[in-house]
Amino acid sequence: xxxxxxxxxxxxxxxxxxxxxxxxxxxxxxxxxxxxxxxxxxxxxxxxxxxxxxxxxxxxxxxxxxxxxxxxxxxxxxxxxxxxxx
Numbered sequence: 001x002x003x004x005x006x007x008x009x010x011x012x013x014x015x016x017x018x019x020x021x022x023x024x025x026x027x028x029x030x031x032x033x034x035x036x037x038x039x040x041x042x043x044x045x046x047x048x049x050x051x052x053x054x055x056x057x058x059x060x061x062x063x064x065x066x067x068x069x070x071x072x073x074x075x076x077x078x079x080x081x082x083x084x085x086x
Contacts, residue, residue, distance in 0.1 A: 024069050
């Protein structure tokens with residue numbers, strides 16, 4: 001089933017930007033961040049999830065806060081298994 005949701009333009013544009021920055025569609029971003037299973041990000045091919053990681057690793061940083069589609073999918077998988085990432 002599909003539903004329509006009306007959002008103010010500025011909210012929609014922010015949603016599109018944050019989703020795009022993470023390599024996701026707005027629906028995927030919402031599903032992951034709302035912890036629903038409506039969109040299964042694991043159905044996406046692994047190269048698509050890894051694409052935005054190329055050249056991203058900086059070993060001089062103790063911890064990176066840059067979220068990617070891959071890290072988001074991994075965190076969601078851990079969450080479904082009852083594991084928590086600190």
